[in-house]
Amino acid sequence: MNKSIVRLLAFVLSLLFFSNLHAQxxxxxxxxxxxxxxxxxxxxxIKDMNVDEAFxxxxxxxxxxxxxxxxxxxxxxxxxxxxxxxxxxxxTVLVNTSGQGTLIFHYVLSGFWSDNKQASEILDAPDRILQxxxxxxYYLWVGGRVDINNAHPGNYEGEFVLEIEYI
Amino acid sequence: xxxxxxxxxxxxxxxxxxxxxxxxxxxxxFGTWAGAGLTLTNGTPYDLNFNDKTPLIITGTNQIVPxxxxxxxxxxxxxxxxxYLDVTVYVDAPPTLELDATNSIPLSIRFAxxxxxxxxxxxAKIQAVEVPAGFNSATFPIFRRTSGPPGPPPTPPLxxxxxxxxxxxxxxxxxxxxxxxxxxxxxxxxINVTVEYSTY
Numbered sequence: 001m002n003k004s005i006v007r008l009l010a011f012v013l014s015l016l017f018f019s020n021l022h023a024q025x026x027x028x029x030x031x032x033x034x035x036x037x038x039x040x041x042x043x044x045x046i047k048d049m050n051v052d053e054a055f056x057x058x059x060x061x062x063x064x065x066x067x068x069x070x071x072x073x074x075x076x077x078x079x080x081x082x083x084x085x086x087x088x089x090x091x092t093v094l095v096n097t098s099g100q101g102t103l104i105f106h107y108v109l110s111g112f113w114s115d116n117k118q119a120s121e122i123l124d125a126p127d128r129i130l131q132x133x134x135x136x137x138y139y140l141w142v143g144g145r146v147d148i149n150n151a152h153p154g155n156y157e158g159e160f161v162l163e164i165e166y167i
Numbered sequence: 168x169x170x171x172x173x174x175x176x177x178x179x180x181x182x183x184x185x186x187x188x189x190x191x192x193x194x195x196x197f198g199t200w201a202g203a204g205l206t207l208t209n210g211t212p213y214d215l216n217f218n219d220k221t222p223l224i225i226t227g228t229n230q231i232v233p234x235x236x237x238x239x240x241x242x243x244x245x246x247x248x249x250x251y252l253d254v255t256v257y258v259d260a261p262p263t264l265e266l267d268a269t270n271s272i273p274l275s276i277r278f279a280x281x282x283x284x285x286x287x288x289x290x291a292k293i294q295a296v297e298v299p300a301g302f303n304s305a306t307f308p309i310f311r312r313t314s315g316p317p318g319p320p321p322t323p324p325l326x327x328x329x330x331x332x333x334x335x336x337x338x339x340x341x342x343x344x345x346x347x348x349x350x351x352x353x354x355x356x357x358i359n360v361t362v363e364y365s366t367y
Contacts, residue, residue, distance in 0.1 A: 025205055025206055025207035025246075025361070025362050025363070026207065026359060026360065026361040026362075027207050027208065027209055027244065027359075027360050028357050028358065028359050028360070029209070029213070029214055029215055029242050029244075029339055029357070029358040029360065030214045030215070030355055030356070030357060030358075031214070031215040031216075031217070031260070031264060031274060031276070031341070031343075031355065031356050031357075031358055032214065032215070032216055032217070032218075032264065032353060032354065032355040032356075033216070033217035033218055033224050033232065033264055033272065033343055033353075033354050033355075034218050034224065034352070034353050034354070035224045035225070035226050035266075035272070035346060035349065035350075035351050035352060035353075035354060036223065036224065036225060036226065036351050037225070037226045037227065037351040038223075038225050042223075077223060077225070079227065080225075080227055080228040080229070134228060134229045135225070135228045135229060135230040136225050136227070136228045136230075
């Protein structure tokens with residue numbers, strides 16, 4: 001009888017011992033995020049505008065900011081839900097970097113509070129009041145029109161300056 | 168005649184007890200066998216950095232930053248162990264990332280496992296099984312066969328014998344936000360992942 005008890009105890013102890021032998025492994029992962037405060041307005045280029053003469057019709061290249069895949073895209077970041085006004089030039093001079101000549105590019109701008117080009121609205125009124133979304137973002141698409149009938153061959157480059165101010 | 172009946176009753180009782188003992192012994196034996204090697208290691212990416220997905224995370228907004236299973240920012244872990252054994256994975260994640268005691272951002276963590284013996288991480292992601300949101304543990308075989316009959320019984324544990332090993336993958340991902348009206352700074356938290364052979 002005593003031997004049975006001793007065997008039972010040994011059996012239970014061996015169970016405890018073996019349970020500690022179960023292979024187990026653990027690692028830790030750090031999840032992190034650096035959060036910043038934006039009081040100034042930041043402008044991020046998401047996509048450059050692609051001006052390709054192959055898309056010209058009768059020497060006129062027309063890039064719709066709403067429907068054309070060659071339109072450029074910009075992200076404006078600022079204070080959440082804040083109102084703003086965007087001023088942009090109607091036209092700019094493109095300079096031939098590989099030869100003679102210039103081109104006049106007439107800009108067309110569209111904007112929307114989310115990254116949805118098809119839903120964007122043409123921004124043709126200079127005093128139009130716009131609003132950042134609740135994440136402090138506003139999206140712009142840049143297209144335009146240029147006459148290349150009399151253009152010299154070459155690569156043309158120009159600047160596009162946007163002025164954005166809180167209201 | 169009465170004496171004979173008592174003997175039969177005792178014999179049945181003994182048989183039942185013996186069977187119960189045998190079942191118990193089978194369970195214990197498996198638990199002991201599960202002591203074979205099992206390793207859990209960090210892969211690449213090592214951690215879960217929400218800025219890798221969205222560089223600008225801005226205070227004072229309702230910004231939400233999701234890292235999904237297919238995103239390259241999802242953290243990767245590898246589990247290496249005996250191919251025909253089951254493992255149980257526990258993922259213990261905090262509900263928020265914290266800057267300090269008064270500034271925190273909601274965090275929701277998900278995980279997925281891939282156990283078809285994938286050749287690389289890209290394949291592992293395609294084959295991965297997502298554990299439903301709200302669960303913090305999952306049990307699965309290290310290596311799941313997709314076809315063919317079951318193989319022969321495994322070789323019993325022998326000294327000097329290493330059972331066949333396989334690698335399964337774990338992916339940790341989730342959603343941060345909405346950020347809300349919190350102070351700017353580095354928010355962090357620790358996710359503890361534990362794996363062990365399953366016992367039944």
